[in-house]
Amino acid sequence: MKQFPPFLVVLLAMASLSAQEPGSPKWNVEIPAPLVQELPAEPAPEPQPVAFSIEESRTTRMEVTESPEMPDLPPVQGTINVTVQKVADPNLPDPPPPLPALPPDDPAVQARLEELRETYRGTDLVFLSATTYDGRRTLLRIYPNGGTEKEVVAWSNVDFMHFTGQAGYRIKHPDGTVQDIGLLMGVGSVDTGRAQALREQHGGEYEAPEIPEMTDLAAGGPAFVVVDGNSDSPAMATLEQLHDLYRKEGVRMEADYRAREQARAERKAYLLANPPKPEDVTIQFWKRGTPAAPQTSQP
Numbered sequence: 001m002k003q004f005p006p007f008l009v010v011l012l013a014m015a016s017l018s019a020q021e022p023g024s025p026k027w028n029v030e031i032p033a034p035l036v037q038e039l040p041a042e043p044a045p046e047p048q049p050v051a052f053s054i055e056e057s058r059t060t061r062m063e064v065t066e067s068p069e070m071p072d073l074p075p076v077q078g079t080i081n082v083t084v085q086k087v088a089d090p091n092l093p094d095p096p097p098p099l100p101a102l103p104p105d106d107p108a109v110q111a112r113l114e115e116l117r118e119t120y121r122g123t124d125l126v127f128l129s130a131t132t133y134d135g136r137r138t139l140l141r142i143y144p145n146g147g148t149e150k151e152v153v154a155w156s157n158v159d160f161m162h163f164t165g166q167a168g169y170r171i172k173h174p175d176g177t178v179q180d181i182g183l184l185m186g187v188g189s190v191d192t193g194r195a196q197a198l199r200e201q202h203g204g205e206y207e208a209p210e211i212p213e214m215t216d217l218a219a220g221g222p223a224f225v226v227v228d229g230n231s232d233s234p235a236m237a238t239l240e241q242l243h244d245l246y247r248k249e250g251v252r253m254e255a256d257y258r259a260r261e262q263a264r265a266e267r268k269a270y271l272l273a274n275p276p277k278p279e280d281v282t283i284q285f286w287k288r289g290t291p292a293a294p295q296t297s298q299p
Contacts, residue, residue: 130160142235152229
């Protein structure tokens with residue numbers, strides 16, 4: 001990997017940032033609307049219980065340990081009843097056949113395909129590693145299409161935990177075409193105070209990362225400083241696009257993130273106050289009758 005000299009790092013960072021004035025972002029990026037608009041659904045009718053005729057039944061007590069709903073909760077443990085029952089054939093109806101496929105010459109299908117040929121450039125994948133320190137600075141490693149030879153490393157003043165709800169974004173090019181970018185992200189956060197306390201507790205010394213000087217997000221908007229990589233890498237464009245996207249959608253992304261964290265905290269508090277117990281298991285089986293052979297018309 002090519003290492004930038006210090007003076008080139010500063011020049012490249014200044015060039016990247018000066019090209020991204022808050023009022024005139026370099027890239028026209030957005031969060032694409034969902035393919036299917038979510039509408040309130042009619043409540044599904046409760047299924048009618050099946051009246052099984054039990055012929056044989058056997059129950060066994062079993063100690064089980066299940067994974068918790070959240071990784072930082074205790075496991076779900078307890079004793080359950082496992083019941084296996086042989087029942088008479090309830091003569092359940094066969095599932096409906098699958099819907100027929102649309103014919104390839106369907107006008108609507110052809111029109112949609114033609115529209116995509118003219119306006120859609122496809123989807124590219126970007127591999128992104130992001131480590132946020134104290135919610136103020138994030139160390140980014142960007143790998144275009146997973147290739148390490150084009151890696152770019154940069155520091156950002158954006159909390160990339162706010163990107164955890166995003167699977168990608170869309171670029172609108174000047175010629176009217178669009179391109180989707182799928183983000184394969186590994187994102188984590190570090191509390192440097194807690195990390196230092198843990199290291200000292202175990203007799204070690206915490207080595208804080210060297211973070212370059214940059215304007216705070218609230219004062220100057222999204223910004224980054226490149227510290228390693230190739231200046232001609234496609235990851236440079238990705239770096240600019242991510243910050244342009246946050247400049248445009250950051251308020252909504254942060255609000256969504258905080259809503260998810262609030263819901264998670266409330267769910268965790270509920271589970272701690274009401275520890276779940278493993279549920280009993282009942283297995284019912286039967287022998288189906290031989291299906292009638294399909295009738296064929298005689299000539």
